[in-house]
Each structure stands twice: as structure tokens, then as C-alpha cells.
Amino acid sequence: MFDCGKIRKTDIVLIIFFLTAALLAGLLFLRGQDAGDMVHITCDGREICSVALRQTKSGDAGESTQDGYYLITCSHEGAVAEYYADKPEGKLTDGTGYNLIRIADGSVSVVSADCHEQICVHHKPITGEGETIVCLPHRLVVEITGGKAGDSSDDAPADELDGVVR
Amino acid sequence: MTKKIAQLGFFLTFALILAYVESLIPFTVGIPGIKLGLPNLTVVFMLSADRRFKDGEAFGVNMMRIVLSGFLFGSLYSILYAFAGAVCSFLAMKAGRRCGRFSVIGISVLGGVFHNIGQLIVAIFVTQTVYLGYDLPFLIAAGTITGALLGLVVRELMPYYMRIEAKNR
Numbered sequence: 001m002f003d004c005g006k007i008r009k010t011d012i013v014l015i016i017f018f019l020t021a022a023l024l025a026g027l028l029f030l031r032g033q034d035a036g037d038m039v040h041i042t043c044d045g046r047e048i049c050s051v052a053l054r055q056t057k058s059g060d061a062g063e064s065t066q067d068g069y070y071l072i073t074c075s076h077e078g079a080v081a082e083y084y085a086d087k088p089e090g091k092l093t094d095g096t097g098y099n100l101i102r103i104a105d106g107s108v109s110v111v112s113a114d115c116h117e118q119i120c121v122h123h124k125p126i127t128g129e130g131e132t133i134v135c136l137p138h139r140l141v142v143e144i145t146g147g148k149a150g151d152s153s154d155d156a157p158a159d160e161l162d163g164v165v166r
Numbered sequence: 167m168t169k170k171i172a173q174l175g176f177f178l179t180f181a182l183i184l185a186y187v188e189s190l191i192p193f194t195v196g197i198p199g200i201k202l203g204l205p206n207l208t209v210v211f212m213l214s215a216d217r218r219f220k221d222g223e224a225f226g227v228n229m230m231r232i233v234l235s236g237f238l239f240g241s242l243y244s245i246l247y248a249f250a251g252a253v254c255s256f257l258a259m260k261a262g263r264r265c266g267r268f269s270v271i272g273i274s275v276l277g278g279v280f281h282n283i284g285q286l287i288v289a290i291f292v293t294q295t296v297y298l299g300y301d302l303p304f305l306i307a308a309g310t311i312t313g314a315l316l317g318l319v320v321r322e323l324m325p326y327y328m329r330i331e332a333k334n335r
């Protein structure tokens with residue numbers, strides 16, 4: 001007779017094994033994780049812009065704020081980033097795909113996007129080094145890096161915006 | 167033969183309905199890839215139904231379900247991910263069943279965990295972002311929990327199916 005009713009001891013062992021493995025790996029990752037310094041936004045593997053995650057304390061009135069909203073439009077001709085200090089209202093693009101990214105207080109999140117699945121919008125805000133938000137339909141990756149080690153090429157964050165409006 | 171076609175059609179429909187139900191549930195926990203995996207119920211069920219179905223049949227039903235539900239409720243990317251997850255979880259469940267030490271629940275847990283691992287591997291390749299590996303602990307935990315739940319459901323459903331099946335033999 002067929003039985004699949006009884007939970008066997010090996011089932012429990014398996015479940016406990018996976019849960020502890022997940023817990024240990026999670027703890028390991030969290031411990032090795034620093035708060036990130038730089039946000040890199042790439043589309044199709046090409047970097048569109050990189051922004052310092054925390055406000056620079058230079059006191060330079062013109063350039064001190066990196067916090068705000070970044071509108072990324074990704075099309076086949078290329079990707080463009082636009083910076084807004086306040087959340088832009090109304091229609092954001094004329095048909096091309098967009099992701100609106102918010103950077104504030106050291107955390108990064110996708111506020112809105114016109115992609116099909118909205119996975120990037122539902123993603124929790126990221127703060128730590130190595131965390132990412134990915135929008136697959138737009139092939140967009142938002143990634144936080146440490147910035148200190150080995151990232152000397154990204155020293156001028158705000159200047160790398162391709163198209164700054166306002 | 168005709169009976170087999172009807173049965174497989176029934177299971178494919180069942181899986182599609184579950185995929186539809188899942189697409190209706192707003193279940194997001196902030197990490198992409200974590201979902202209930204309701205359609206997986208059918209595969210687990212077919213694999214555990216005491217050799218009533220060949221492995222290839224279970225796999226085929228799952229593949230067709232992925233293509234159909236991908237076009238109906240998802241996108242091409244979701245089909246790609248689901249394929250990777252399905253192949254991984256199918257192999258894991260087959261191995262789990264062959265070793266003979268697990269009940270449905272253990273097999274379902276294996277399927278859930280390896281489904282997520284397969285998807286993560288494809289996601290790393292598609293986005294070329296190794297850092298997605300940071301999500302691995304969450305995906306393993308989620309796969310374990312949803313897998314165990316699905317296994318419980320299959321365990322409860324199985325006697326009913328067997329009874330009906332025996333009557334219509």
C-alpha cells in the first residue's frame with residue numbers, strides 16, 4: 001500500500017539543515033557587510049551613473065546634495081539619468097521604459113517604474129554594500145559598493161551623470 | 167492512452183489554475199523570487215503519486231505549464247527563470263525520491279530550495295551581478311518553508327486522489 005502520510009525523521013533533518021544553513025549564511029553575509037558608499041546604476045551592463053550614497057559634507061551649496069530622485073530611462077539608443085531634487089510629478093516618459101530611483105539617508109529604492117512585473121518597485125530599500133535592486137525587463141541594476149577600495153575610477157560621482165536636467 | 171491524455175490534461179489545467187491563483191495573490195516580501203510556488207504542487211503530486219506517472223510526464227506537464235502561464239500571466243523573463251528553477255527542482259526531487267529516505271514533505275522541500283537556487287543562478291547570469299548571491303539565505307529559507315507547506319498539502323490530497331483513482335480503475 002502506498003503511504004506518503006508519515007513525516008520521516010529525515011524530512012525534519014532536511015528542513016532543519018536548510019534553515020540553519022540559511023541562518024548561518026545570512027549571519028555570515030550580514031557580518032561581513034559594511035554600509036555602502038556608492039550607488040552604481042547600470043543598464044545593459046553599462047554604467048549610467050554613480051552617486052555617493054551619503055551626503056558629502058563639503059558644504060558646497062551647489063553640489064552637496066546627492067539625495068533626491070533619479071529618473072532612469074533605458075531605451076535601445078542608450079540610457080539617460082535625470083536628477084530631480086523633489087519627486088517629479090505627472091507623466092515621466094513618452095513611452096520608453098523608466099525607473100524612478102530615490103536616494104535618501106543612505107538608502108536606495110525604486111519608487112516607480114513602468115515595467116511589467118514591478119519587482120524592482122516592491123524590492124525593499126537597500127543600504128549595505130553589495131546589495132542590489134534589479135529590474136530585469138529594463139535590464140537595470142542598482143548596486144551599492146564600498147567605494148573605498150579599488151573604486152578609484154568613481155571618484156567624481158555627480159559629474160558622471162549623462163544628462164542632467166535642472 | 168486516452169485516459170493518460172485526459173489525466174495529463176487535467177493536471178496541466180490544475181497547474182495553470184494554480185498559476186493564475188498565485189498571480190492574483192499580492193505576495194511580496196521585498197526580495198524578488200520569493201513566492202508560494204503553488205503550481206509546483208502538481209509536479210510534487212505527480213512525482214509522489216506512487217509511480218502512477220512517469221517522471222517524463224510530470225516534467226512535461228510542468229514545462230507546458232511554464233510556457234502557458236508565462237505567456238498568460240508573466241513575461242519571457244519569467245519563463246526563463248521558471249525553466250531554470252523547474253529543471254533544478256525536478257532533478258533535486260528525483261534524486262530525493264530515489265534515495266528513498268524522504269516523504270513527500272522532504273521531496274517538496276528539496277524541490278522548493280533547488281527551484282530558488284536555479285532561478286538565482288540564472289539571475290546572476292542575466293544581470294551579471296554576483297552580488298545577488300546575498301539573497302541566497304533568504305531564498306533557501308523561503309524555499310524550505312513553502313516547500314514544506316506544499317508537501318503537507320500534497321500529503322493531505324493524496325489519499326483522496328488515490329481513492330478516486332482506485333474507483334475508476
